[in-house]
């Protein structure tokens with residue numbers, strides 16, 4: 001009997017489990033652009049356009065490879081506008097009940113597809129280095145699930161950067177070398193740019209053009225070949241500096257030396273292990289130094305795999321956690337309302353333009369601000385899920401709920417990622433162009449990060465005062481004289497009041 005093989009918009013891999021198990025001569029691939037997937041969050045228009053273009057081009061590649069594909073375009077009159085609806089419609093057309101699914105990357109869709117009145121066979125998504133069973137086995141019985149130890153197991157498992165059973169160069173982690181401040185000049189012109197599909201741009205402009213984010217200029221790769229070309233370009237021109245300036249931020253430089261491949265990996269256009277092998281080769285041939293190559297490989301086989309493990313281990317309620325009881329509404333500046341904070345303006349502005357910000361901007365600028373200001377983590381999560389082209393819940397939620405907002409109570413992070421303006425000043429040149437003064441701890445021009453930092457520590461004293469990694473900060477706070485502490489807290493409170501009132505702050 002003919003079976004339907006579902007390929008989702010982030011499963012665009014020729015080696016997808018479902019395709020490997022299918023019979024090309026008999027089975028039918030189902031792909032569908034649907035409103036339900038385009039609206040479960042108000043995605044950045046570039047992300048929707050990227051998904052639809054990549055889906056259409058992947059369907060073309062499948063057809064060229066001899067597959068039969070039933071592809072639903074968003075505007076097809078018969079389109080039922082949900083993945084489940086399209087499977088039911090195609091099943092009735094083909095007079096079959098057999099469906100093969102490669103497991104989706106989020107609970108919402110897993111649950112929706114579980115309930116279909118069809119005979120659904122779900123295969124694990126094996127485009128990852130660690131299976132769910134591998135991660136559960138690693139986590140079993142551990143008091144703390146720290147990424148670093150998981151990462152070492154992944155190094156052993158993949159044999160990447162290994163010298164026998166020892167790490168290449170003698171150390172597992174070269175992060176210490178990867179914290180150089182903002183350089184005066186960036187000697188990399190950024191990612192390769194590609195031609196978009198105008199029909200998709202018109203469709204997305206018409207249907208989702210009011211969502212936050214600029215649809216054009218659109219330059220993402222949308223085929224595996226172009227994504228590979230983009231990776232090759234980055235390895236040649238940026239990888240050698242990637243490590244040194246991994247945490248640095250510069251006004252007007254949205255990409256620095258970052259790879260801009262998260263969206264390609266997460267959609268399936270690049271394979272994580274193949275990417276790591278290619279990057280490892282850049283080290284063995286002497287093209288790139290160990291701190292850059294190890295730093296990069298750790299992000300992929302360490303962080304990327306680890307956050308996926310946490311998402312599935314922690315279950316459906318993970319995105320609703322609010323360990324610090326934060327309730328403030330997400331400030332309007334996240335949706336483009338002007339702000340006087342230059343660092344926030346840069347991070348949000350480039351997000352609006354490119355559906356991209358690099359890790360430190362996400363963690364130490366926007367994430368840090370939301371955490372210090374006490375924003376409801378569910379709203380922070382919803383924002384990150386919507387605005388980045390690489391955002392899917394399995395990877396976004398642990399990074400936001402866990403790493404950035406400490407809302408999971410410390411499963412991912414051993415302490416909250418908070419900092420005063422000083423960190424941003426050290427790692428960027430943003431403060432030079434800001435209306436606030438990073439040196440000022442109080443007063444009308446004081447950097448809001450400085451005020452809110454102490455406000456956070458003070459209001460969460462009971463929770464964190466005994467944290468060995470935070471004791472030092474409480475000692476500094478406690479040594480300040482009472483009048484200074486009162487001034488900091490009252491100015492922070494007044495500043496938050498202005499924020500809530502919708503003033504331009």
Ligand code: FAD
Nearest residue numbers: 258259260261262299303304359362363390391396399404
């Ligand atoms: P590079 O800096 O060049 O790194 C290379 C690759 O490493 C990335 O493409 C990515 O695949 C992987 N990687 C690096 N850090 C992480 C991490 N913490 N978790 C998972 N993979 C990682 N990444 C996403 O893919 N989707 C998200 O929705 C997402 N949301 C984030 C939200 C917050 C608050 C934070 C702090 C981080 C988030 N990240 C997310 C991780 C990271 O910021 C992005 O993967 C990275 O910025 C993508 O840009 P790049 O391809 O240029 O990455």
Ligand code: DLZ
Nearest residue numbers: 008009010032033034037038104105106
């Ligand atoms: C992100 C996205 C969008 C915008 N649209 C579609 C779509 O129309 N059809 C589809 O199959 N997938 C889409 N996707 C990706 C899915 O949302 C993604 O597969 C799920 O979030 C599961 O992780």
Ligand code: SF4
Nearest residue numbers: 341343421431434447
């Ligand atoms: Fe950001 Fe403060 Fe620096 Fe302004 S002074 S850019 S708000 S850290």
